[in-house]
Amino acid sequence: MQLPRGRQQPARMGRYANFGEVRQSKPPRRRREHKHFLWFWNMSKKKKAMVILTPFLLFLLIVPILTYLYYARDISDQERLMNRNNTGIVLNDVNNKPLYSVGRAQHRNMVKLADISDSMKNALLASEDKDFYKHPGFSLIGIFRAAFQRHGGGSTITQQLAKNTVLTSEQTFMRKYQELFVALAIEQNYTKDQILEMYLNSVYYGEDSFGIEEAAKIYFGKAPKDLTLAESAMLVGVLPAPTAYSPISGSPEKAKQRQKTVLGRMVDVGAITNEQKDAAYAQQLSYASTANTVKSIAPHFAQMVINQLKQKLYSAEDKNAYDKLMRSGYQVKTTLNMDTQQMLIDNVSKQIPYLNNRGGTNASGVVIDVKTGRVRALVGSADYNNPQWGNVNMATTPRQPGSSFKPIYYAGALAEGVITPATIFQDKPTDFGGGYQPLNADKRWHGSVTTRRAISWSLNIPSVEIMKKFGISKSVQTANNLGISSITQATGEKNGLSLALGSGEASLTQMTNAYAAFGNQGQQFELGLIEQVNDKYNKKVSWPNATSKRAISEGGAYLISNILSDNSARASVFGSTLTVPGHTAAVKTGTTNDNKDAWTIGYNPQYAVGVWVGNNDNTPMKNGGSDMAGPIWRNTMTKLLAGQSNTQFPVPSGVVQRSVCTSDGGLATTENAKGTYKEYFLTGALPTKQCNVVRTKIEVCNLSDKKMESIYEDDFDSTKHSKNSSDCSTTKQQIRVCDVERKRIIAIDEKDFDSSRYSKNIASCRSSSSGSSGNTSDDSDNSSTINGNTRRRNNTGNSGNTGGTSGDTSGTSGTSDDDSSGQNNQNNTGGNNNNFFRTNF
Known part of the structure; x- marks a missing residue:
């Protein structure tokens, strides 16, 4: 807007100089031409397609070439090809000593195709690959289904052989693409019969059996050539999912259904008639064994390792995880030490005869490295191959722990200061409500006892009092913190205060690892079974590191360890049966009602050892924990610590x-x-x-000077004092002797006897006596003196005695009186010599 003259706005300076003016628009910017893409945009559609597809086509061409070159050497050599079929699994101990293996190619025998029954070959072809003798080795339909639907099925026998021997089992397009060309290479190097033979000898049939020879033996106890139609159809039926379809350890119903399916396919391809199918299906099969005989030194431990591998490496939803694991070819370095394992086995075996004589049949033990949580030895049962109870792993089976559970909540109460080792409890008849009136094992009451003594003697009333004081809920929480997961809050609510005496259930491994936490100053590691895992090509497989947690305070762990390692507090009840010579070790036993379970668990700062003894069917035994399980524990701990210096539990700050x-x-x-x-x-x-210290005085005999004296009761020493006052009698022991020189019968202290001066033959004095009244008088006086403190000696039967006592006998009575009275007196004393002539005053 134009302002009137004279009122023009002054010129603006700086950034506002052009304010209000209309700016001229800039010309449009020209689009920058990307000259380096012009060549592509100017191409024809045909050329563009070729540019896009060429890398993909080169990839498709290079991959099979590289695959063939990489595997050509192994594919062309049948022995090398089969040795690549390490689809089993190998477990080694911590020092890489062989521990357990399943299905390794090097351990199998190759069975010739001619030595395999026709029914087995026909069942396999009808079920798995009916066009086996027609196709070039692969099925395009199966490849694309696996690639895009991500599930198996449709692979030819040759493709399955390629997967089992050369490739992995992952369901991806690339792996399937490689499989196609490996299958082609196999077809070019071998005849169809050779391929079928290799397949039958390499495939997994379940029940830890690889190859037809193992499968025929384990399932039916026979050679492959002797397999019937029904048996063949059953074996082929388990192939898609051996764990699920096994008639032995899987589902018999599913196994029977799979057998029916295989028989039906055999009818479809004309291999058998409907009548043969029905007859085979109706046949009742008998199996060689419901459990395989295992020669491994640690079969239960091996099964634990396999279960852990399955859990860690496969998803919980994968129903075929076990079968995949068995086909993996993994080489596993475990935590177990073979030498320690053999030692534990020996200790268990030595105790078995003793157990058998007292109603026990089975035992289990575990050794855990306190500092790492690694299992160094584990015996799940006394005999794994026992058909009745051997397969059950009693190290992981929850049982009532009895009094071995007491340290769990004692430790919790000590850690929180609810009790101290010096807290005094009354061990007396007590009703805890609802008629619950527990007794001690010895059926006695012990009055006032400290916490230390209560657990050392395994007294029940104080223990129930401690749980009541600490709380059932807190006791359960302490158990959970220490890794005992089988005892829950619901268990506490159900069992009430009886939980204090071990009425809940816990496994030996969990209980022992809880004690291991005490030995590691309250820090607990997860139970470790595996050190390292390698695949079949010896490449490391990712495996999680061991983790630890604070399970209980250092102070609580030390106090319970100090109490449980107090041999002197325990000795009056258990003696030295739980003492490890030259070493500090904490230990607690446990026994359930009727001696159904006997436990001993103990530890030091290096090892924790747990032992369970009992019967799987809960039948009672004659003895309890320290007697039945104690020797195994003591022998094991003693050998573990042999040659090592003693290690004390470190006292923590606080x-x-x-x-x-x-x-x-x-x-x-x-x-x-x-x-x-x-x-x-x-x-x-x-x-x-x-x-204030209150000291009570008592009167005792000082044995050194034979004098009575007053001392404090706590100063009493049985080697210096006697509470029997008669041991300090002031009257000394005297005997009658003949004074050889004076020819007199006299009384002297026994300790003063001198054979040169005296004779104990009193008759020698009498024979030389003249019969004078003086002699008689002296003898009578001495006799009276000897008996002066006991009784008077009457001269009954002496006609010459008118004075009434020998001391008053007249000298005029003559020799005849002396002889008579002397004889009578001698006769009177002769029959009571010990009481009369040798009196303790």
């Missing part, structure tokens, strides 16, 4: 030692005073009550 009064467990006002003892406490859980 734990102190104080003097407490024996009388009430209060803190003593004077350290190390008589009537006190040393005990360990958490710094935050010291006794709040103090006590």
